[in-house]
Amino acid sequence: MSPAPDPICAPATPLLPSAVALVRVSGWGLAGVLTPLLVLPEPRMASLRTLCWDGFRERALVLFFPGPASYTGEDLVEFQVHGNPQLVRRLLSHLGTLGVRLAEPGEFTRRALLNGKQGLLEAEALRDLVAAETDTQIRLAQARAGAQPDWIPEARRTLTPWMARAEAVVDYGEEEGILLNQKDLASELKPLRDRFHVEQIRARAAQHLRDGIRLALVGRPNAGKSTLFNALAGEDRAIVTEIPGTTRDVLEVRCEWRGLPLRIFDTAGLRDALDPVERLGVARVGPILGAVDLVLHLRPAQDEAIDPLIREALSPFRDKVLEVRTFADLTEAPGEVAIAAHQGDLDALEVALKKRLLGGLAPDACFGALATERQVALLNDLARQLDLLLGLEPGCPPELPASLLQGAWGLLARLTGEDRAETALDALFNGFCLGK
Ligand SMILES: Nc1nc2c(ncn2[C@@H]2O[C@H](COP(=O)(O)OP(=O)(O)OP(=O)(O)O)[C@@H](O)[C@H]2O)c(=O)[nH]1
Ligand SMILES: [Mg+2]
Structure with a gap:
């Protein structure tokens, strides 16, 4: 039998000034290991204890989960202390003198996995839950954290x-x-x-949905790119004017729009610009096209033909270009994805994006x-x-x-994860934060 793993500790909350900080300890025989610091309370009963070490006297709320009925499957102790980062560091180094070493990122969950408390799929969902940025991403991770797919x-x-x-x-x-x-x-x-x-x-x-959808908005000057950018972001992020060539730099925003986690790039209008600054802006569009999941080519509904310069710029990315007709309030564009972003008329775009990226599924059908x-x-x-x-x-x-x-x-x-392949575990736990 392999020897019992050494006890580990870590802050489970960020090392920032805050009301409360949580320090976790996991290992076998913690009642003995922690004797110099405290007498452990009754299992699963929050109890106040005064922790004394190196001249510090900290009143802490302590919880004890004896193994195997704990998150890691080992004895687990949680200290809720005042959220002073230096105090937390001092407590951790004192735990070090008791033989409790600082955990690696994700080591608590790795132990939970090795002790059969959790499966690899659940552990991956937990990592995603902590990293999620939008409501849909949180719900998506929560749906996977609870149970294995049937x-x-x-x-x-x-x-x-x-x-x-x-x-x-x-x-x-x-x-x-x-x-x-x-x-x-x-x-x-x-x-x-x-x-x-x-x-x-x-x-x-x-x-x-998990990774977020990267969208580039491109088209001729005044095609309505920045107007759409602001409408999707739900805020006034880009300057909009009727002067062609308003946007020069690439602007980026992360947001959730109608259940879709988006990372949107607004770009300079494509044309053979004379202005040297505008030329620099146009030169930045190419690399963005390569990096995104989908390119929205915005073309005013009244435009008959596509400018050859734009056609050429988009041709290497044909498979991921979605044609969107703007100014649909002024000219009809039947049968096409037609929008009027300044009026918030974007339903056709929502349908097209969901069809293209989610295979027509609603986001919650992916949970x-x-x-x-x-x-x-x-x-x-x-x-x-x-x-x-x-x-x-x-x-x-x-x-x-x-x-x-x-x-x-x-x-x-x-x-x-039942094959216990270390490479999969290493890749997973490298993405975890400390104390998880
Ligand atoms: N009527 C109408 N006006 C629009 C629509 N979309 C944008 N506009 C107007 O068109 C003008 C240009 O819009 P922008 O969003 O700045 O266009 P752009 O593509 O970002 O332009 P550049 O940054 O110059 O490349 C502004 O006056 C907008 O208010 C639309 O769907 N209908
Ligand atoms: Mg613009």
Whole structure:
């Protein structure tokens, strides 16, 4: 058996002046380890204790969660002390003299995971919850933090009997005359493949919501870019005038608009500018086009043709350009995404963005879906694995379905973290803050 891990401590709140700071300690036998500092209170009963060390006398509210019924699965003690950063540092270094070392970022959650208190998917959701910037991102992370997606146990239930059967055919098939009925296998796996397909669509949309959608607003001068920028941001961030060439620098705003977490870039109007400052602004548009998820090409509804300069600038990014007709209040633009941003008439844009980026789903239809790059990549691998299984020829060697079924099982274990792969854990916990 490996030795018990050493006790760890960390501030769970930022080291800033505040009303209250929370310091957490986790490890086995904390009652003994912390004896020089305090007598631990009754489990799960908040109690006031005076902590005395190095001339400090701190009245702290103390909570004790004996393992394994705690966040980490070990003994866990929480100190609520006055929110003075220097006081917290002093308490942490005193804990160090008692043999409690400072935790690495995410080490509390890593222990929770290793002690079976939490799955990898939940830990990833917790990291996202702490990092979320908008309401939708918070709700998305909360929906994943509570429970594993129901299709994972469902997939296991479907795969298990077939794995056993395929193994039996490989091991004893020839002697015992056992066969793997490819047709039955396909008809049982087909609903699972369909479910994976639905989950892939939801996950792609959820990933956009989780990461935030980067949008560039481009077009000729006076196309209404800054007007739209302000309307989406819900505030007057960019200067709007009727003078062409108003915007020069790239402006950026992060916001949530109609449930979509956005990072929007307003840019200089594209034209062959004479003014040297405006030319510099135009030169900054190209790199933005490469960096965003979607380019909104704003074109006033009264414009017949697209300026060749703009056509050329956009042509390398054709796949991610969405044409938007502005000034829809003045000229009709039937059949197109037409808006009048200065009047807040943006419904057509909302529909187009949701169709393009969320596959037509409403943001809350993505709650509970997988959403990180790691998760989505594994889901795609799983779907491919099932496609291969469904595409097997009847009468193929039984080793083939056996190894594909094993592969699918392994991918599920990687997804939930049950394979305990250190690389996935390291990547996850590097993104955590101290004390989590
Ligand atoms: N009627 C009408 N006016 C609009 C609309 N959108 C913008 N405008 C007006 O058009 C003018 C130019 O708008 P801006 O938002 O500054 O245009 P821009 O594309 O940012 O222009 P540059 O920064 O010069 O490239 C302003 O007077 C806006 O009030 C619209 O949909 N309808
Ligand atoms: Mg502008």
